[in-house]
Amino acid sequence: MNIPVTTTFTIEGYRITRYFGIVRGIIVRAPTIPQRMLGGLKSIIGGRVGAFTDMCEQARQQAYDLLIDHAVAIGANAIVGLRYDASDLGPGGTEVLCYGTAVQIEPER
Amino acid sequence: MPPADPIPPPESLEAEWLRLLEQSQRPLDEARPTAVLATPSQLSPTVHEDIRWWRPGWEDMRRYVGWRWVFLSPALLLLLCAIPAWRWPSVFNPFVLVGAKLAVFMGAVALTLAGYVVRRAARARREPFCIFCGYNLSGLPDHYRCPECGRPYTWRIIAEYRRDPEWFIERYRALRRLPPLAAPFDAGPVRRRRRDGT
Numbered sequence: 001m002n003i004p005v006t007t008t009f010t011i012e013g014y015r016i017t018r019y020f021g022i023v024r025g026i027i028v029r030a031p032t033i034p035q036r037m038l039g040g041l042k043s044i045i046g047g048r049v050g051a052f053t054d055m056c057e058q059a060r061q062q063a064y065d066l067l068i069d070h071a072v073a074i075g076a077n078a079i080v081g082l083r084y085d086a087s088d089l090g091p092g093g094t095e096v097l098c099y100g101t102a103v104q105i106e107p108e109r
Numbered sequence: 110m111p112p113a114d115p116i117p118p119p120e121s122l123e124a125e126w127l128r129l130l131e132q133s134q135r136p137l138d139e140a141r142p143t144a145v146l147a148t149p150s151q152l153s154p155t156v157h158e159d160i161r162w163w164r165p166g167w168e169d170m171r172r173y174v175g176w177r178w179v180f181l182s183p184a185l186l187l188l189l190c191a192i193p194a195w196r197w198p199s200v201f202n203p204f205v206l207v208g209a210k211l212a213v214f215m216g217a218v219a220l221t222l223a224g225y226v227v228r229r230a231a232r233a234r235r236e237p238f239c240i241f242c243g244y245n246l247s248g249l250p251d252h253y254r255c256p257e258c259g260r261p262y263t264w265r266i267i268a269e270y271r272r273d274p275e276w277f278i279e280r281y282r283a284l285r286r287l288p289p290l291a292a293p294f295d296a297g298p299v300r301r302r303r304r305d306g307t
């Protein structure tokens with residue numbers, strides 16, 4: 001299942017033979033109660049707020065999982081031009097969007 | 110064809126399963142994004158929406174929780190107190206003692222913790238198992254059918270399911286809601302620029 005995913009638009013040594021269009025993974029997350037509690041306490045002290053970092057990492061991971069699902073479902077074997085985008089959704093909530101172009105690649109001869 | 114897996118082929122089926130097991134065990138913060146071992150879109154097309162998924166039972170939860178019961182049991186105890194207090198407030202009412210806000214908050218913490226345990230308990234099963242009926246698939250090969258329910262399985266799908274069953278099911282449902290995609294188009298021939306710039 002290790003499909004190549006890259007932020008670049010080409011993959012060295014491979015040739016893109018087919019474009020499937022844009023694939024995306026989208027997730028909206030708010031901190032869980034323990035994350036909100038720990039994060040709130042840590043925010044008072046300052047420094048790195050691990051609980052909120054975890055929440056953002058989980059949101060990105062889940063958006064990435066959905067992106068791969070989408071690409072594999074339509075028959076792609078690689079994703080190029082991967083980008084992440086995030087926005088605020090009211091207090092505490094965050095929306096993470098992960099998108100890229102699903103392609104079919106084959107080794108260059 | 111996708112490029113070859115960088116990991117060399119294992120000598121035996123057991124080694125392959127153990128490698129997948131180790132990957133699905135790995136904490137999320139070790140490597141991000143975590144490698145996606147399989148996707149629900151690889152499930153056989155005969156699998157439909159109304160499927161029953163295997164979910165961890167009490168025994169799996171107990172095995173997963175282990176020493177964590179130290180933290181979990183006070184939260185569960187509070188939840189157990191909150192239910193009678195809500196049903197029969199005159200008989201037993203901790204709200205009077207601790208304040209309604211705190212009790213609601215602790216109840217929410219207990220629910221979150223319980224949900225977390227349910228989601229993670231599938232990892233307590235070390236052997237390969239059918240994600241639909243929970244049948245123990247030890248000793249059976251990869252890419253085969255469950256002898257109990259007859260559904261096809263691959264170890265990678267089991268390992269991905271093991272990572273977080275609820276998330277796997279959610280992804281499976283999300284695939285059904287994907288927007289229709291524009292028609293794919295073929296790439297043209299590559300024109301390489303010559304070194305002299307012409």
Ligand SMILES: [Zn+2]
Pocket residue numbers: 239240241242243244255256257258259260
């Ligand atoms: Zn089965």
